[in-house]
Amino acid sequence: MESKVFVVTSGKGGVGKTTATANIGTAMAMTGKNVLVIDLDIGLRNLDVVMGLENRVVFTVVDVIKGRCNHKKALIKDRRVDNLFLIPASQIDTKDAINEQEIRDLCVTLKNEFDYIFIDCPAGIEQGFKNAIAAADEAIVITTPDVSAVRDADRIIGLLDSESISSKLIINRINPELVARGDMLSHDDVTDILSIKLLGLVPLDDGITISTNRGEFAVTDDSSPAGRAFFRIGQRLNGHQDLPIEVPQVKGGFMKKIRKIISGR
Amino acid sequence: MIRHLSMAATPRQDKPQESLLEDRPRDGVLIKGINDHLVVDICETCAEEDIPEMINKAFSKQRSFFKNADVILQTGKRTIDESSYQHIRRMLKGEFAVRSVTQCSIMTEDDGVFSPTCYRAALGAARPRRAGLVPSSDPLRAEDKPSLVHKGRLRSGQAVEAEGHLVQIGDVHTGAMITAGGDIFVLGALKGSAFAGVDAGREALVFSLDMRPTILRIGDVLASGYGGQDKKMYGPEVAKVDNGVIVIQALSRAFEGQLAEFVPKGEGK
Numbered sequence: 001m002e003s004k005v006f007v008v009t010s011g012k013g014g015v016g017k018t019t020a021t022a023n024i025g026t027a028m029a030m031t032g033k034n035v036l037v038i039d040l041d042i043g044l045r046n047l048d049v050v051m052g053l054e055n056r057v058v059f060t061v062v063d064v065i066k067g068r069c070n071h072k073k074a075l076i077k078d079r080r081v082d083n084l085f086l087i088p089a090s091q092i093d094t095k096d097a098i099n100e101q102e103i104r105d106l107c108v109t110l111k112n113e114f115d116y117i118f119i120d121c122p123a124g125i126e127q128g129f130k131n132a133i134a135a136a137d138e139a140i141v142i143t144t145p146d147v148s149a150v151r152d153a154d155r156i157i158g159l160l161d162s163e164s165i166s167s168k169l170i171i172n173r174i175n176p177e178l179v180a181r182g183d184m185l186s187h188d189d190v191t192d193i194l195s196i197k198l199l200g201l202v203p204l205d206d207g208i209t210i211s212t213n214r215g216e217f218a219v220t221d222d223s224s225p226a227g228r229a230f231f232r233i234g235q236r237l238n239g240h241q242d243l244p245i246e247v248p249q250v251k252g253g254f255m256k257k258i259r260k261i262i263s264g265r
Numbered sequence: 266m267i268r269h270l271s272m273a274a275t276p277r278q279d280k281p282q283e284s285l286l287e288d289r290p291r292d293g294v295l296i297k298g299i300n301d302h303l304v305v306d307i308c309e310t311c312a313e314e315d316i317p318e319m320i321n322k323a324f325s326k327q328r329s330f331f332k333n334a335d336v337i338l339q340t341g342k343r344t345i346d347e348s349s350y351q352h353i354r355r356m357l358k359g360e361f362a363v364r365s366v367t368q369c370s371i372m373t374e375d376d377g378v379f380s381p382t383c384y385r386a387a388l389g390a391a392r393p394r395r396a397g398l399v400p401s402s403d404p405l406r407a408e409d410k411p412s413l414v415h416k417g418r419l420r421s422g423q424a425v426e427a428e429g430h431l432v433q434i435g436d437v438h439t440g441a442m443i444t445a446g447g448d449i450f451v452l453g454a455l456k457g458s459a460f461a462g463v464d465a466g467r468e469a470l471v472f473s474l475d476m477r478p479t480i481l482r483i484g485d486v487l488a489s490g491y492g493g494q495d496k497k498m499y500g501p502e503v504a505k506v507d508n509g510v511i512v513i514q515a516l517s518r519a520f521e522g523q524l525a526e527f528v529p530k531g532e533g534k
């Protein structure tokens with residue numbers, strides 16, 4: 001099988017790129033693939049923290065690219081999940097420290113060693129974005145069901161299009177209660193606006209905040225709805241394209257209704 | 266169709282466009298019917314904060330008459346700010362049950378913001394997509410300038426510009442911009458902004474299979490407020506300038522007598 005580079009991108013900041021990179025990468029490693037996640041949000045290093053690997057960062061992607069170390073030195077192996085590796089971003093450099101060609105060259109080398117490479121892209125459409133998509137074979141575009149995030153996603157998809165990179169969409173932080181009330185765009189609305197292939201729907205889940213802060217993975221936790229959604233996304237990328245997409249439902253909606261009827265409230 | 270094209274190709278009006286609404290109100294508002302629409306002509310000099318009240322008064326006189334009307338607010342050479350516009354819109358829809366409210370104004374020399382170049386600058390370094398631009402041969406030709414056929418969806422931030430007419434095959438998303446010296450034909454949904462008649466002026470038209478533009482400009486006439494998230498399909502429609510306002514009509518209506526039976530019945534509103 002040929003190895004593949006995915007860029008996880010969004011345009012708008014804070015919609016869940018880093019969370020998605022960590023969890024989807026983990027999900028795929030759990031199924032036995034050799035997975036590498038690279039943090040290209042240079043200057044705003046996050047992925048190592050979210051993955052709980054912060055205290056093991058010695059060398060960064062900038063060190064590798066600038067030839068200050070061999071790439072093997074910068075690889076951090078996760079101790080909980082087999083076959084999962086991270087190359088962290090550097091915190092002291094800026095996005096302009098590296099360029100597109102350097103990333104392309106690096107990924108050519110890394111593709112020999114890994115089945116899947118996920119690149120965590122910074123927000124925005126400037127140099128950091130250009131670097132992150134330079135080596136990508138495919139893009140995973142993350143949005144939330146907010147009009148502004150969707151608009152930015154549209155812009156990003158257009159930019160990816162013009163680089164001939166195809167995109168798939170994840171809608172993150174879906175709040176089924178708001179959707180049911182008509183106060184949040186539904187996933188149908190979003191896919192209508194963007195007209196691209198849907199890869200998965202991830203509900204708003206407090207468990208994400210908790211696991212992120214602890215440096216744990218939601219995917220490894222069966223009781224986390226978002227974690228389960230990320231796991232299924234991983235499976236879809238891993239050859240099970242037809243795995244049905246579950247639409248987040250209102251929690252206990254049915255029981256609530258019954259209770260309402262009984263109590264008359 | 267042919268007749269229309271020669272019409273669009275009328276030479277550019279170099280003389281200043283004569284004031285269209287000669288009988289523009291000096292004060293208050295004037296309500297008139299143009300082409301199935303109700304145009305609420307608002308005087309250019311009165312204070313903006315008085316406008317809602319003026320409109321309310323004018324509408325209160327014949328409440329039932331306005332039910333389900335398509336209202337166009339003509340603000341002339343002034344634009345009213347978004348919050349007052351939304352306020353008026355809510356009032357008209359809520360109190361008088363009108364069906365739709367759009368806003369129409371007339372551009373002046375100093376309104377540089379909506380010139381294609383400035384607009385593009387505002388979108389951020391988005392270059393118009395040249396790849397895939399195929400000059401079409403006749404019969405689409407405005408003033409001997411090359412018409413363009415562009416194939417492909419246009420997403421937010423992308424722009425396509427034609428010197429002559431433009432045929433855009435594919436949806437135009439919100440945040441995308443299309444510009445043409447002459448007419449614009451969108452074979453798809455128009456949700457972004459369109460500027461027709463950079464050269465042809467008010468003679469130009471805009472056609473779309475699903476018309477809900479963010480901003481529409483034909484010549485020096487600017488309009489907004491068509492966008493809607495409703496799923497309802499209005500079918501093929503044409504936007505034209507009529508008496509100084511942009512009106513949108515079903516295709517069958519806009520070209521009455523020139524189209525055969527293939528246009529689905531019941532599209533004329």
Ligand SMILES: Nc1ncnc2c1ncn2[C@@H]1O[C@H](COP(=O)(O)OP(=O)(O)OP(=O)(O)O)[C@@H](O)[C@H]1O
Nearest residue numbers: 013014015016017018019123173203204205208209
């Ligand atoms: N499905 C979810 N449910 C609840 N919280 C979430 C979910 N996804 C992400 N979050 C939270 O949203 C915040 C932003 O997430 P994240 O850092 O992954 O976004 P990002 O797109 O990488 O941001 P940036 O643009 O700053 O890099 C985090 O606090 C994260 O815990």
Ligand SMILES: [Mg+2]
Nearest residue numbers: 017018041046
């Ligand atoms: Mg991030």
